[in-house]
Amino acid sequence: MDLSMKWLADYVDVDAPVKTFCSKMTMTGSKVEGYETEGSEISKVVVAKLLSVKPHENSDHLVVCQVDVGEENPVQIVTGAPNIREENVGDLVPAALNGSTLPGGIKIKNGKLRGVESNGMLCSLGELGLTVHDFPYAIADGIFILNEDDCGKKLYPGMDIKEAIGLNDTSVEFEITSNRADCLSVLGLAREAAATFDKPFNYKYPEYKGVCEDINKYLDIEIENSELCYRYIGGIVRNVKIGPSPLWMRERLRASGVRPINNLVDITNYVMLEYGQPMHAFDIRYIKDGKIRIRNAKEGETITTLDGVTRELSPEMPVIADAEKPVAVAGVMGGEYSGIMDDTTTVVFESACFHGASVRRTAKKLGMRTDASARFEKGLDANGTLPAILRAFELCELLGCGEPFDTLIDKNCNTKPQVTVPFDPEWTNAFLGTDIPAEDMINYLERIGFEVKDGTVYSPSFRIDIESKADIAEEIARFYGYDKIEGTIITGVANAKLTDKQHLEEKVERTCVAMGLSQINTFSFISPKYYDKICLPKDSKLRSGVVITNPLGEDTSVMRTTVIPSMMEVLARNYSLRNPAVSLFEIGNEYLPTEAGKLPNEPMRLAVGMYGDGVDFYDIKGTVEGLLDSLGLVDYEIEAAKPDCGFDEVSAFHPGRVAVAKIGEMPIAIFGELHPDVLENYGIGVKAYCAKVLIAELLDIDIPEKLYKPLPKYPATTRDVALICDDEIPVAALEKLIKGAVGSILEKVTLFDVYKGKQIEDGKKSCAFSISMRSHDGTLTDDQADAAMKRVVKALRTVDAQIR
């Protein structure tokens, strides 16, 4: 809402510099976004009287003017404007003198035009930052020849142009919150300003004389659906004379950001800005049979709105119709042929209160939010309709542009009772933590139109937001001053702690960082195409996720069902940025759909990704193991991942270099080298590695309490075993055999060599393990160790391993 300070001055004399005005209004709740003083870019531009206009000696189209600018001697200015000729001598025009400034940072200096001195510039509307809408009598492409009558005051040479044409208003931009539609008006803000500065609010109820005429002979109004329209007032103005509005009205409209059109249309806009009540004006010729019906649109009805667009209406939309067809979309926009024309003679003014939500839905569906709909949708006061139409009539008479009838049709279905709230100063102070005297509270409330009597607060009807004691407390607090409320510290028992999930998350985060991984944050929504990029099977359930119906674009249109593509995007981006090596992790959610209409599950996942010189499968494996170890998980096993391993993302990996970690039968992690096709899809030119760990599921796993084990008292015995076996047998299987065979005295099995190649048959491999054994009961004898090794050899033979 842009507020003209000149207009505000009609209702309250704040008597403060604009900066103070802005900051004080902000602190009582009417937030100022900024302010702009019209013509602030214009300086040293004055009214000049044309004394002579002579041809230019070196040019056909330039003329040389002598102008009186109120100084002792005339000033010579050359101009090329087509509308300055000899017959214009005596006219008043704006002249930018030497050293003057104009909008857009333009500076004017003395100079020569084709060899002839020019000591300034005669200005057009455009050069003053104005348009023909602001001054309809002027032309767009020529010098602005001033009209003294329009200016409404005596003009004289040398007079500051801003004063001459009223270009000196200040417009303050307010951010009005959705609960205060009443402040989308000059009156509403004036009331707030008066209360803020504790000055009188000079409101005068509008009055008009009117011509004696029975409106019912011309007009018949029915509200067919009172849920859509609480009140509808129609009035008629006859003998309308369409023309431009006077300068003061155009000035105020301009300062409020509204384009002047003609006196009748300007009146409707003026009243809307001043009273906050949207108005509409119909030409009575286009209201068939003089019937106005407020009803739902009928299936298949269309309307061509003022902007020339034909729109299809649907039955939930409220319309204003005549005997046959809709003539306006209620509260949004009028129809093209019902509005004011140049030959209009009789006008119907509408001042109505429509159902906010219906207007909002309609405007949204038709894709046209207007100043009117923006006001209606916040909910307007039905009581505001009558003063608004009276004000419109008052203005018609003031402007002399028509004769309002002295009768109105007022269809009022409004049943909203006056809101009352108990006046409870004690509760209010206890709630706010203040010590405000009751009489101060009453004073604050009365300033903004509330009435307090007999222990009750009576809310004015325009305050549709007031319902409870808390609302009254806010009104009191904002005029007492939020900044005067002294802070206190909350007391009571405080026993805060992290949940198990939060502990786990924190531990995962810390461990990852300690292992050299840097954290990333990615968007939770992705493109469905990303599933193709990670080569996810066509029938994978991960392809059906939560779909956003109104996404910003395809790239952000589905909630991810796997964190892998997000990590891939980041690896690819870093690779394309030529970052030579990265090791990254993200703790983030996946969004796994459940039943239709129900919310998805949002399990927490860890994604790890890495590439770089010397990074291989065993780095990603070691990272996963390091994490699981540090979380205290002991009984996990790692095996080569098969297509049915429980992770559909297995297809993103190199089939021979991917593994899963399991606890019992439950898979908890997948990791490995990415499939060459996937790397190609992402344009990654090196080997890269990824892991996904099911963090949420780890919460269900019993992690053994850590207990101290006595330090060994007796020395360990170490034996080595080397063997040749089938290449297909995983080392983990061999280790498992060894562990089983050694039994309780086993301390540790360490693989120290794996060899394939020369001297080893094709399809075989050589492995060497170091086996450390120790007893807590005494030093192991050679016999005990030998016996254990015999068991090992025997166990290894079961897989046809040859002992070397």
Next chain:
Amino acid sequence: MKQQLQNIELMAKAELEKISDLAELENLRIKILGKKGELTAILKQMSALTAEERPVIGQLANKVRQDIEADIADKAAQLKAALAQKKLQAEKIDVTLPGKKPSVGKLHPINAVLNEVKEIFLGMGFDIAEGPEVEYDYYNFEALNLPPDHPARDTQDTFYVTDNVLLRTQTSGVQVHVMENKKPPIRIIAPGRVYRSDAVDATHSPIFHQIEALVVDKGITMADLVGTLDMLMKRLYGDDCKIRLRPHHFPFTEPSAEVDVLCFNCGGKGCSMCKGEGYVELLGAGMVHPKVLKNCGIDPEVYSGFAFGLGLERIVMRKYGINDMRLLYENDMRFLEQF
């Protein structure tokens, strides 16, 4: 004999002077003190001495031996020290060569600051609550006093999944979950991701993080809200930090306030960063709306509470001087490494 002993001592001293390594020293020791050494040879002649001479010469011989031994030991120590010194000198390295850093990762700046904020709140006795990101309309809007067609819904451009399910636009919905499940006293924060359909640019992201705080108990006042905010901001930005509350409107609080912080850049004088206002808008706050309490089954006649919500990205960007929000979600290693 006495003369011989003295000669040996003199000779030994002279020889020691010349010796420059440990091997030579050992040779000298053997030459004088060894079994076949010169001193031993002299001592062998003791038997030829008279009974009166023997103790005198014997004493002298012992003294000479002790002196020579001590001299040799001194010399040995000297030579060893010189040798060690030489070795240390030879082992000198360039200490300005780069060190071998163990690789340690970095927390994302969002998480680093989030951890800091969580710590502050835990210290003030706030639990950390969580709620779903894909949420029912009811929790995101309706229970928070934002019925369908409420105009304030326009200020939060919402991503919808169905008419009834959406991506939460604010963490405020967690309030409702908490109040439905727990009786006062309640003291929680709810950090998390929120979603609004804003196109990505330097100051907007369709995904960002909020931290919601909620306190409900008997006798909670607006002054408590002011005091809590003041404490939070001082912990976050230092004791010089000054805040200001001014009236605003949120459907789920009444009274509502926007909280500004004294401009860090100009200290309140007004500059381009604060658009000349001297204050920068930081967060929204207020007393929990009685309707919201009622919607959650808490009697507003008995209990009151306050809530506020702050945008994490805004704090992160201010703290590190990051001028483009996109950097936070691009995850460029060169960016991540800096924190």
